[in-house]
Amino acid sequence: MKGKIKTAVVGLGMFGALQAQVYAESPLADLQAVVSRTPARAREIGDRFGARWYTNVWEMLEKEKEVEAVSIATRDAEHKEPAIACAQAGKHLFLEKPMAPTLEDADEIIAAVEKAGVQMMVNFTLHFEPTYRAAYERIQAGEIGEVLTMFARRNGTRGGGYPGQPVPYAQWTDILISTGIHELEAMTWYAGSKVKRVYGESVKRLEREIMGDDAYMALLKFESGAVGNLETSWIAPPTDPAGLNSRFDIIGTRGSIYIENVNGRMLHCTDDGCRHPDLSYWPVLGGQVVGALRESLTHFLTCLLQGRQPCVGAREGRLALQLVLAIQESCRTGRPVEIV
Numbered sequence: 001m002k003g004k005i006k007t008a009v010v011g012l013g014m015f016g017a018l019q020a021q022v023y024a025e026s027p028l029a030d031l032q033a034v035v036s037r038t039p040a041r042a043r044e045i046g047d048r049f050g051a052r053w054y055t056n057v058w059e060m061l062e063k064e065k066e067v068e069a070v071s072i073a074t075r076d077a078e079h080k081e082p083a084i085a086c087a088q089a090g091k092h093l094f095l096e097k098p099m100a101p102t103l104e105d106a107d108e109i110i111a112a113v114e115k116a117g118v119q120m121m122v123n124f125t126l127h128f129e130p131t132y133r134a135a136y137e138r139i140q141a142g143e144i145g146e147v148l149t150m151f152a153r154r155n156g157t158r159g160g161g162y163p164g165q166p167v168p169y170a171q172w173t174d175i176l177i178s179t180g181i182h183e184l185e186a187m188t189w190y191a192g193s194k195v196k197r198v199y200g201e202s203v204k205r206l207e208r209e210i211m212g213d214d215a216y217m218a219l220l221k222f223e224s225g226a227v228g229n230l231e232t233s234w235i236a237p238p239t240d241p242a243g244l245n246s247r248f249d250i251i252g253t254r255g256s257i258y259i260e261n262v263n264g265r266m267l268h269c270t271d272d273g274c275r276h277p278d279l280s281y282w283p284v285l286g287g288q289v290v291g292a293l294r295e296s297l298t299h300f301l302t303c304l305l306q307g308r309q310p311c312v313g314a315r316e317g318r319l320a321l322q323l324v325l326a327i328q329e330s331c332r333t334g335r336p337v338e339i340v
Contacts, residue, residue: 004030005301008064008091009071010057010082012036012045015096016073018282019297022289023071024049028301033064035082057082061089069304071297072096076173080105087112093120094300097185098177098324099317106321110314121300121310122317126186128295129280135250135257139190145254147191147226152183153247156234158206174212176202177324180232183248184220184327185312185320190250193224194319199336200327206235218327230327241267241275 007029009020016036023031031051036042039055046053054060060067069092072083079100083093093113099106099122113120126132139147156179188195198220202213215233222228236245248259262280277283282293303310326337 006030006032006068008033008067010035011074019071022294022297035060077101083109084112087116092118096123098321106318124185124312125292129292131262144252149251150228151249153231155245157236157238175234176216181320184323187228191222191226193222195220195339196223197221198326200330202331
């Protein structure tokens, strides 16, 4: 495969629109089409980035035969049908995490991808955030010895996780599967080991319309012997200047690594208050999307051009989903859950 990759984006919420912008700006991609079930939104994003627009994925696939790769950025519960349709049409997939709401749905997507012989990457952006990537490379180099314990925190606000979020996504996804899943996947990445057992507790106290609970705490035991602890919530007040408060501590046999709130690098204050803007994940600077999301999509496009497997694929995506579901089961039953 040579030249630019012809791309399309299905689902045009905040993340889908950002992905469309990255494709439109990338020297590796040629954005051909965008899809949203809301015609006005499809037209808006299509016109903004010079792409043809559609209101359903099947019409797009019928008319856009030259598209080679498709980003699926719909809501969690709506991944399966467009992902399978695109795979069956021979399109490579860039799939937003989580892969799907259930392991059964994830397995159907994986089966369609394998049958079609196409590539699939799951968007775990911590692999491409420089601080988290640097931690991984130091672990791989043996600088802290064998990983023994990890503590991870990813706490968002009641407004949906990020300042300025137009639609609070807490109404249609759970904090653990939407946000905490990043840290769960990163723990397996850092430990270089599968999880064998999880135990979780959750709490819900705020009276509001959301899916799932307000906060989760989880303990993970790895086959290597390492132990991980996750804290995730979206109960901080909307006025919290961090918007997203994150931390990751890794203790090894010969050293340690501490990652402290990568979004805390700059404090911006006005008469309306102070906040830490995102300068790591998907900031728009100089009119272009930069940060981990751009690097993730660049990795995907480069792998397609060079015929390589993306570093975060079906196996990693399925395992992260399995951990989320096991922790939720533990929260319901009050018992540890074995990972098989």
